[in-house]
Amino acid sequence: MTRPAPTITDDNRGFWEAAHDGRLVSQQCSGCGQLRHPPRPMCPYCHSIEHELVELAGTGTVYSYAILHHPQHPAFSYPVIAVLVDLDEGVRLLSNLVGVEPGDVHIDMPVRVTFDETEAGMAVPVFEPMGSST
Amino acid sequence: MSAGLGGAAAIVGIGQTEFSKAAGRSETQLASEAIVAALLDAGLTTDDVDGFVSYTIDPVEETELVRALGTPEVRWSSRVPYGGGGSQGVLLHAAAAVAGGAARVVVAYRAIKARSGERFGRAKVSTRPTSAHSGSTASQWCSPFGVLTPASWMALNATRYMHAFGVTSADFGRAVVQLRDYAATNPNAHFYGRPITLEDHQSSRWIAEPAIRLFDCCQETDGAVAIVITASDRAQDTVAPIEIAAAGNAGLFGEEIASDHYRPNLEVMEGSVALATQLFGGGFTRSDIDVAMIYDAFTPVFLMQLEALGFCGFGEAKDFIADGQISPAGSLPCNTNGGLIGEGYIHGLNLTVEAVRQLRGTAVNQLDGPRTALVAASRTGVILQRPL
Ligand SMILES: [Zn+2]
Numbered sequence: 001m002t003r004p005a006p007t008i009t010d011d012n013r014g015f016w017e018a019a020h021d022g023r024l025v026s027q028q029c030s031g032c033g034q035l036r037h038p039p040r041p042m043c044p045y046c047h048s049i050e051h052e053l054v055e056l057a058g059t060g061t062v063y064s065y066a067i068l069h070h071p072q073h074p075a076f077s078y079p080v081i082a083v084l085v086d087l088d089e090g091v092r093l094l095s096n097l098v099g100v101e102p103g104d105v106h107i108d109m110p111v112r113v114t115f116d117e118t119e120a121g122m123a124v125p126v127f128e129p130m131g132s133s134t
Numbered sequence: 135m136s137a138g139l140g141g142a143a144a145i146v147g148i149g150q151t152e153f154s155k156a157a158g159r160s161e162t163q164l165a166s167e168a169i170v171a172a173l174l175d176a177g178l179t180t181d182d183v184d185g186f187v188s189y190t191i192d193p194v195e196e197t198e199l200v201r202a203l204g205t206p207e208v209r210w211s212s213r214v215p216y217g218g219g220g221s222q223g224v225l226l227h228a229a230a231a232v233a234g235g236a237a238r239v240v241v242a243y244r245a246i247k248a249r250s251g252e253r254f255g256r257a258k259v260s261t262r263p264t265s266a267h268s269g270s271t272a273s274q275w276c277s278p279f280g281v282l283t284p285a286s287w288m289a290l291n292a293t294r295y296m297h298a299f300g301v302t303s304a305d306f307g308r309a310v311v312q313l314r315d316y317a318a319t320n321p322n323a324h325f326y327g328r329p330i331t332l333e334d335h336q337s338s339r340w341i342a343e344p345a346i347r348l349f350d351c352c353q354e355t356d357g358a359v360a361i362v363i364t365a366s367d368r369a370q371d372t373v374a375p376i377e378i379a380a381a382g383n384a385g386l387f388g389e390e391i392a393s394d395h396y397r398p399n400l401e402v403m404e405g406s407v408a409l410a411t412q413l414f415g416g417g418f419t420r421s422d423i424d425v426a427m428i429y430d431a432f433t434p435v436f437l438m439q440l441e442a443l444g445f446c447g448f449g450e451a452k453d454f455i456a457d458g459q460i461s462p463a464g465s466l467p468c469n470t471n472g473g474l475i476g477e478g479y480i481h482g483l484n485l486t487v488e489a490v491r492q493l494r495g496t497a498v499n500q501l502d503g504p505r506t507a508l509v510a511a512s513r514t515g516v517i518l519q520r521p522l
Contacts, residue, residue: 012263064400066345068341070341084400
């Protein structure tokens with residue numbers, strides 16, 4: 001049971017290459033400094049097409065969650081804990097929460113990033129409760 | 135109203151196939167059957183039709199449709215982006231086309247085999263980076279995390295909504311009980327003759343906890359519906375025209391379709407707020423609405439739209455429903471066919487057909503002479519009105 005690999009595009013390649021190296025990054029506009037996720041090819045505020053990939057601290061809180069029971073896909077073990085994480089830098093990420101019982105998940109829970117392997121030797125950022133050890 | 139189109143166009147015919155779990159024929163055939171039925175209802179023929187509009191997700195090819203129907207010359211056609219959230223946009227497109235003279239008679243249609251064909255509710259990993267106008271979502275940011283279905287995408291918004299306003303699964307259940315009551319007396323509904331209690335809802339299995347149980351999900355359905363639209367002056371010659379009194383489309387910056395996860399405040403459906411501003415900006419008020427059809431793909435978005443459209447305050451839809459306001463005797467009877475949860479999921483366009491029936495006085499759960507109806511589906515919506 002391995003996660004499906006992320007789909008790489010010209011717009012998102014930097015994010016997934018960083019994840020493969022165990023780093024969580026966000027696009028930052030070179031024109032106006034805005035962070036943006038998901039990655040996009042142009043800044044909607046200043047129309048710059050230049051950006052850096054800046055490393056994020058990987059800490060944040062659970063903005064929302066859903067414990068997914070059905071339907072089930074063989075690549076995942078159930079229930080899947082889906083989360084939206086608001087990172088400290090102000091970027092929101094859709095991910096999974098790991099290392100926690102479904103009944104203990106709650107909004108505003110402090111979490112930090114870790115990485116989980118996928119098919120094709122890639123990796124995705126997932127989150128675990130702050131203070132837990134891996 | 136969008137750009138002064140109010141009253142320029144009317145719905146003059148409605149048609150549909152049976153709704154089932156296995157249609158046993160192609161979407162092109164389903165669409166063709168529904169369109170012929172709608173034209174018969176309008177007193178028109180395929181020779182009169184010169185325009186078509188559907189959703190980008192619809193699988194029926196325009197060229198195939200023309201060859202099945204024998205329409206001599208298509209002068210105009212269009213597609214509204216994605217799926218159900220754009221469903222009422224077909225009426226805005228059609229109204230603009232006939233008001234502007236680009237077409238004389240437009241057919242809006244949706245044909246779907248959501249049960250026997252490709253099911254929305256089946257867990258499948260997409261390798262496409264974007265939705266490719268499939269009406270699903272930007273799957274690249276969801277698939278690697280097992281967030282694979284519309285229920286799982288929307289549950290993330292719904293959990294936040296529950297948290298923000300203290301809404302419970304039982305609050306959703308009260309809405310479903312009413313929808314199933316409507317469906318129970320609708321022979322066309324999947325859940326005809328099968329009302330439920332709140333306890334039945336609360337014991338249905340979790341799909342996406344704590345927001346969506348099995349009975350909160352719309353019914354994946356096979357079938358097609360079609361709606362005939364023409365300019366108001368021409369509509370006067372038809373049997374039962376229903377005016378498109380207002381039509382709106384609100385696609386906002388920052389808002390995505392089903393995976394609408396990146397706005398700051400997900401507990402509010404801001405596209406529906408903007409839609410209401412459009413629809414109620416031209417002289418209509420909420421109290422003018424005698425009956426409403428609100429896109430109920432999943433129960434939470436039904437409550438969230440009641441609030442965003444301004445029929446109650448934010449966080450108050452649960453009380454609005456508990457007070458019976460969406461029942462036949464309430465201030466805003468809603469989804470009187472049972473909705474997408476009770477009747478079936480023809481991707482929102484069966485709600486439009488039900489609104490027309492209510493205004494004509496031919497619905498199975500007929501209300502007492504409604505004149506003005508709202509049909510709202512997330513970012514798109516219309517106000518329909520029976521001429522005096
Ligand atoms: Zn910028």
